[in-house]
Amino acid sequence: MGRITARVDADQAHRVAAAFLDAPRATTDSLVRAAYQSLACQVDELFARVGDTTAHAPVRVAYTSCREPYASGAELAQRVRSERILELCPAKYDRDRSHPFLDGSIGGSFDRLRAVHDIISHAGGGYGFDRDGEFSAWLTEDRLYSGLARWALATELHAQHSVLWTTGSLAEHKATLLPLDLLAASHRAISTVRRA
Numbered sequence: 001m002g003r004i005t006a007r008v009d010a011d012q013a014h015r016v017a018a019a020f021l022d023a024p025r026a027t028t029d030s031l032v033r034a035a036y037q038s039l040a041c042q043v044d045e046l047f048a049r050v051g052d053t054t055a056h057a058p059v060r061v062a063y064t065s066c067r068e069p070y071a072s073g074a075e076l077a078q079r080v081r082s083e084r085i086l087e088l089c090p091a092k093y094d095r096d097r098s099h100p101f102l103d104g105s106i107g108g109s110f111d112r113l114r115a116v117h118d119i120i121s122h123a124g125g126g127y128g129f130d131r132d133g134e135f136s137a138w139l140t141e142d143r144l145y146s147g148l149a150r151w152a153l154a155t156e157l158h159a160q161h162s163v164l165w166t167t168g169s170l171a172e173h174k175a176t177l178l179p180l181d182l183l184a185a186s187h188r189a190i191s192t193v194r195r196a
Contacts, residue, residue, distance in 0.1 A: 003125055008135035008165070009189035016178065016186060017166040020159035023176035026100035032177050035148035036101040039156070040109040042149045047112040050119045059123070061086050061115045063106055065093065073128035080123035088115055101175040113156065117141065131165040139190075151177050158186060 027033075050059050062085050069087035070076035080086050090106040091099065091114065102110035121127045121137030138157040145153050152175075159178055163171035 004136050004139045005132075006136045006139055006190045007132050008162075009186075010166075012186050012189040013131075013135075013162040014166050016159055016162040016182060017171075019178050019182055020155065020163055020171060020174065020176070023174055023178075025172060026175045031148070032152075032175055033101065035152040035177055036175055038147055038149040039113070039145070039152040040102060042145050043109055043113045043116055046116045046120070046144060050116060057084065059084050059086055059119050061088055061107075061111075063088055063090050063111070065089065067093075073122045073126070073130075073133055076118060076122045077124075077126050080119065086115055086118055086123065088118065097170070097173055099173040099175070102173075117157065120144070131161070134161040134165075139187075151180070151183075154178055154183050154186075158183070 049055065051061065052058055059080060064087045066087065067089050069089065070079065076086075088111060091097075091104050091108075091110045092106050098104050099110045102108070102113065104110050117137065121140055122129075122133075125137060125140055127133035127137045127140075134157065138154070138161070141153060141157065142150055155174065155176055155178060160171050160173075163169070
């Protein structure tokens, strides 16, 4: 799998952020629930693969009370690559920002999603925590998921980061699915892409 380096389109990021902010926090829609169940199942598979002790370079996740164990994506990448351990502050400690559908217990599906993201995109891909780094991470990880899980992943990565980079504030967690035409426009609006 080649490394993707992309620049997010600012206008498109604003449209994605607006759609996310306008959406309800949770829904009873069975399609949304199915998408998040699929995401949780596929995250479990990826989490098992990155931590598989029979793999070439497994990574173990160590849960910590330190809110920000890494100052930058570069530090995360260097330390995970050299130590084969990812430090992660469990989502459970962020009581004001619980996820409506993903399991927020220590080591639950929400923590596993965050760990897979950090291991694959920040440690493995070398992406930073900046706007373009997180956008490139979404494009990279989008190729690892299939079906409805990809749709939920777009909410968790692309929409959440679009809110952060357009408003300067973290978004509340939501279980929602962005319009497919909006996500397709995000793929088309990439100003530069380089695959290494």
